[in-house]
Amino acid sequence: MIMEPLIPLYVILPLGAAFLIPVIGRLIKGFQKTITSLVFLFLLGLSIKFIISGINEPLSYRIGGWEPVAGIPIAIYFILDGLSIFMLCIVNLIAFLSGFYAISYIKKFTAENNFYALFSLMVAGMNGVILTGDLFNLFVFLEIAVIASYALVAFGIEKEELEASFKYQVLGGLASLLILFSIGLLYWNTKTLNIADIATIVKTGAYNKILIFSQLVLLAGFGLKAAIIPFHAWLPDAHSSAPSPISSMLSGVLIKAIGIYAIIRLFFNMFAISHEVALTLTTLGVLSMVIGSLLAIGQWDIKRMLAYSSISQVGYIIMGIGIGLLILTTNGNKTIAALSIFGGLFHLVNHAVFKGLLFLSAGAVEHRTGIRDLNKLGGLSGKMPITSSSSLIASLAISGIPPFNGFFSKLVIIIAAIQGQFYWLAGIAIVISIITLAYFLKLQKNTFYGDVKNKIDNIKEVPFTMCFSMIVLAILCVCLSLLIIPGIREAVIEPVVNTLINKANYLLILSEI
Amino acid sequence: MIVYLLCFILFLVGLFGVLTKRNVIKIVIGLSIMEFSIFLFFALIGYIDEGLAPIIVQNISSTKFVDPLPQAMVLTAIVIGLATNSMLLAIAIRLYKKYNTFDIRKINSLKG
Numbered sequence: 001m002i003m004e005p006l007i008p009l010y011v012i013l014p015l016g017a018a019f020l021i022p023v024i025g026r027l028i029k030g031f032q033k034t035i036t037s038l039v040f041l042f043l044l045g046l047s048i049k050f051i052i053s054g055i056n057e058p059l060s061y062r063i064g065g066w067e068p069v070a071g072i073p074i075a076i077y078f079i080l081d082g083l084s085i086f087m088l089c090i091v092n093l094i095a096f097l098s099g100f101y102a103i104s105y106i107k108k109f110t111a112e113n114n115f116y117a118l119f120s121l122m123v124a125g126m127n128g129v130i131l132t133g134d135l136f137n138l139f140v141f142l143e144i145a146v147i148a149s150y151a152l153v154a155f156g157i158e159k160e161e162l163e164a165s166f167k168y169q170v171l172g173g174l175a176s177l178l179i180l181f182s183i184g185l186l187y188w189n190t191k192t193l194n195i196a197d198i199a200t201i202v203k204t205g206a207y208n209k210i211l212i213f214s215q216l217v218l219l220a221g222f223g224l225k226a227a228i229i230p231f232h233a234w235l236p237d238a239h240s241s242a243p244s245p246i247s248s249m250l251s252g253v254l255i256k257a258i259g260i261y262a263i264i265r266l267f268f269n270m271f272a273i274s275h276e277v278a279l280t281l282t283t284l285g286v287l288s289m290v291i292g293s294l295l296a297i298g299q300w301d302i303k304r305m306l307a308y309s310s311i312s313q314v315g316y317i318i319m320g321i322g323i324g325l326l327i328l329t330t331n332g333n334k335t336i337a338a339l340s341i342f343g344g345l346f347h348l349v350n351h352a353v354f355k356g357l358l359f360l361s362a363g364a365v366e367h368r369t370g371i372r373d374l375n376k377l378g379g380l381s382g383k384m385p386i387t388s389s390s391s392l393i394a395s396l397a398i399s400g401i402p403p404f405n406g407f408f409s410k411l412v413i414i415i416a417a418i419q420g421q422f423y424w425l426a427g428i429a430i431v432i433s434i435i436t437l438a439y440f441l442k443l444q445k446n447t448f449y450g451d452v453k454n455k456i457d458n459i460k461e462v463p464f465t466m467c468f469s470m471i472v473l474a475i476l477c478v479c480l481s482l483l484i485i486p487g488i489r490e491a492v493i494e495p496v497v498n499t500l501i502n503k504a505n506y507l508l509i510l511s512e513i
Numbered sequence: 514m515i516v517y518l519l520c521f522i523l524f525l526v527g528l529f530g531v532l533t534k535r536n537v538i539k540i541v542i543g544l545s546i547m548e549f550s551i552f553l554f555f556a557l558i559g560y561i562d563e564g565l566a567p568i569i570v571q572n573i574s575s576t577k578f579v580d581p582l583p584q585a586m587v588l589t590a591i592v593i594g595l596a597t598n599s600m601l602l603a604i605a606i607r608l609y610k611k612y613n614t615f616d617i618r619k620i621n622s623l624k625g
Contacts, residue, residue, distance in 0.1 A: 136586050143593045150600055159611045159622050166604050166620075170531065173544050173597055180590060181551050187583065188558040237623045 004059035006046065007078045010088060010131055011141075013039045014124035018117045025113040032116040033103045040096035040123070047089040055082055055495060060133070060509045071510070073194045077133035079509055082495035086345070087130045087261050090352045094252045095123045101360055101469035102245040104462065105367055109243070115155065122148035122249065126257040133509065135183050135193045142179070142258050146172050146225070149254060153242045164237035171234040175224030178217050185214040196510045199270045199503065215277055218266060226259020228318060229288040232311050239310065240303035240372075244363020247303060251310040252356035256348055260317060267325070268500040275329040282322030286428060289315025293435045297442075300374045302362045305443060306355065312432065313351045313398065319425060320344025320413040327420050328501070336419045338497050342489075343412035345496055350405040350480055354394040357473035361391035364462045364470065365447060374443065379452035383459040386467045388448040390474040395444055397477045399437035405480035412484070516557055523550035537605045537615045541598065548594050552587050559583030 017039050025032040058081035066075035080088075099119060106115050125145025132138050150172065154165035187193055189210050190201045202211065220231070227235035235255070239247050267273055267281075292312030299305035324341035327333065364387040365380065366372055381388040397404035400411075410433055417426035461467065482488055499505055527550060530543025559580035567578040605615070612620050 136589070140589060140593065143597070147593075147596055147600060150597075150604075154604055154607070157607055162604055162608050162611060163620050163623050166537070166601070166608060167623075169597070169601050169604065170540060170544060173601070174531070174547075176597070177547055177551055181554065184551065184555050184558060184583070187586075193582075241623070 002057060002059050004061055004080060007059065007061040007080050007131060008063070009046065010043060010127040011078075011124050013043060014120040014127065018120035018124060021117040021120065022113050025116070032113050033099075036099045036116050036120055037096065037103075039120070040092050040099055043092040043127075044089070044096050047085055047092055050080065050085045051089060051492065054491070055080065055085060058499075058506060058509050068510075072192070073197055073510060076137050077194065077196075077509060078131045079133040079196075079506075080131065081506065082499040083261075083265065084130050086349070086493070086496045087257060088127060090349050091123065091126050091130065091253045091257055094249060094352055094356045095119075097469040097472060098245040098248050098252075098356065098360070101248075101363075101466050102243075103465045105243065105245055105363060105466060108367075109155065115152070115243075118148045118152050118155075119246075119249075121145075122152065122254070126254065129258050130261060133195050135186065135195060135198070137193075138262065139176070139180055139183055142225075142262075143176060145254065145258055146176070149246075149250060152246045153238045153250075155243055155246070156241070160237075161241045164234075164241035168234045168238040171224060171231075175221045175231075178221035178224070182214045182217040182221060185210055185217070189214070194510075195266070195270050196507050199507060200510070202270065202272050203503075211271070212274070215267075215271055215274075216280075219263070219277070219280065222259050222262045222266075223284065226255050226263065226314060226318075227288075227311055228259075228284045228314065229291050229311065230284070232288070232292070235311060236304050236307040239307040239359075240301060244303075244359055244366065247307075247363070248356040248359035251307065251359055252352045255310070255314065256317075256352065260314065260321075260348065263318075264321060264500065269503060269506045273325055273329055275326070278322060278325035278329050282319060282326055282425075285315045285318030285320075285322050286425060287315070288312065289319060289432050290428060293432050293439070297435065297439045299439075302365065302372050302374055302377070302443065302447065303359065305374075305439060306358050306362060309358075309398065309436065309439070310351075310355055312436065313347070313355065316410065316413060316429065316432075317344045317348050317351065319429070320347060320416070323413075323417055323420055323422055323425065324500075326422075332420065334501065336416055338501055339412065340416035340420065341500055342493055342497050343409055343416050345493060346412060346483060347406075347409035349483075350397070350409045350477075353473055353476045353480060354397045354404075354406060357390060357394040357470060357477065358398070360466070360470050360473065361387045361394065364466055367462055367466070368459050374446040377447045378450045379448070380459070381448040384448075384461050386461055386470060390470040391448065392444060393474045393477050395440040399440050400433045401437070403481055404477050405483075406477075408481050408484040517554070520550050520553050520557060523553065526550075535616055535618055537608060537617060537620070538602075540617070541601045541605060544601070545594070545598055548598075552590060552594075555583045555587045555590070 017035050021032045058079050061078040062075035064075050122145050125141045128141030150169050154161050190198050224231040239250050289312050292308050296305050296308035320340050321344040324337040327337040397406040400407045414426045414429050524547055527543045527547030531540055561579050564577045564579035565575050567581040
């Protein structure tokens with residue numbers, strides 16, 4: 001086990017910023033904008049440094065420095081392995097760009113200090129969830145992230161925002177209770193909270209009904225947080241009502257960090273996965289993919305359509321990972337399983353980038369025109385060239401048009417499904433990809449092309465900070481397709497897949513120094 | 514065993530409230546009841562028959578203590594529950610100001 005003293009910075013810096021902003025932000029003008037951008041830029045740099053130096057063995061940090069007693073870990077562990085650093089990189093990238101975008105966007109609201117404080121708090125919670133190696137600590141960080149997001153969804157305090165936030169809170173509260181209940185069951189059964197410690201006990205333990213039950217409760221809880229289909233009711237309201245930089249954070253990274261990441265981490269690294277659970281996960285993924293995209297076609301509100309599309313794309317990620325799990329549980333070919341999981345994770349990073357960009361450009365349209373209804377928009381491409389072209393790139397990427405990143409991740413998932421002999425799933429994935437193209441064509445045509453429907457002649461391009469974020473994300477949409485090239489793929493995503501497939505790797509953190 | 518069943522019934526009472534009540538405040542109350550049933554479950558899993566409070570002093574005769582960890586977890590969870598409940602109630606007050614009603618059937622500006 002290797003100790004790494006820099007790990008707690010991921011939580012301390014945003015948390016410190018969140019508490020300093022309301023105090024110092026009153027005294028110094030512009031403090032809140034500068035500090036959030038600097039913090040996330042620094043954390044992004046740190047993540048990239050870790051990725052470049054390569055992590056072969058998980059790094060860890062013990063909070064409070066408590067040594068293990070007789071091989072039993074006492075301290076709360078922060079663990080940095082391939083999967084965590086990958087997620088941290090995405091979270092801090094989108095957080096930096098959304099925070100930078102918000103500098104111009106948030107001027108129409110009065111409480112800028114509160115906005116940035118809540119924003120930093122939410123990112124601190126997400127970073128904590130990703131890093132922690134302790135189940136109860138995971139719950140605490142998860143609550144920090146979601147309580148901040150409840151407040152941010154209601155930030156406009158108009159009728160719609162409040163209603164959406166209330167729905168989100170009732171369902172989110174229910175999800176938190178399910179997760180807490182499941183943690184209780186696991187503690188009752190194993191008498192420990194450390195994820196690696198539980199993994200060793202579960203591995204040696206026999207078939208256990210309470211463990212199966214707790215797996216299902218956890219799946220329901222984190223499924224609610226990730227808005228997989230039977231649990232999706234809150235997502236379209238919450239994600240479309242929030243201010244646009246927050247929508248991009250919620251859709252881009254929050255549902256992944258506290259939903260999908262937690263599912264992946266706990267089911268790959270903690271439980272001895274059973275075939276039934278893998279089958280459930282894949283079914284839920286396919287359902288999300290199909291129903292989310294069918295619901296998205298009928299939407300006329302630009303952000304609501306994007307929110308439904310998030311459900312559908314999350315389905316792709318879950319399906320890729322579920323197929324990998326299915327192959328692993330039936331002792332199939334490990335290479336195909338690795339390919340499928342690689343596709344799911346690749347789609348995860350791609351979705352964070354293009355869905356973040358789509359919400360930011362929808363926010364730019366709303367910022368200048370004040371309209372979100374597709375029937376009333378039109379002909380903006382001449383007036384807002386940067387918004388229009390970046391939104392077009394993101395739409396092509398999410399629909400899977402080469403040479404953008406979405407094409408390659410979907411291709412990898414489909415190839416893995418065919419090689420694993422899940423022909424139906426591959427077919428469904430292709431059909432849904434075409435439907436995705438259909439509703440994004442509708443979005444593009446009604447927003448940026450065609451006639452100008454109402455008198456919106458005095459429209460200008462959005463300010464520099466908003467343009468900057470959108471341009472960076474649009475460039476990333478093209479550049480991320482480079483991840484498919486063998487040399488880069490081995491360096492960036494292979495370590496992540498390895499941490500998931502080789503369960504023993506994660507248990508190394510329990511070994512003595 | 515009977516305490517666990519009662520704890521589960523408490524959970525169901527809260528769930529019933531959340532699912533059937535039309536009043537925003539009653540939904541919040543239902544959610545808190547569910548929350549407290551989970552807290553009770555945590556207190557129960559740490560309990561040992563005839564166990565003492567886990568405070569070790571000199572010349573103590575008994576070696577049977579209740580598990581202190583679930584109690585610590587419950588304290589943390591109660592603080593988190595306070596935050597979520599106050600957030601919910603703050604939103605409920607704002608909702609009342611905008612819609613002039615607590616009836617969720619009339620709070621329906623979001624559709625589709």
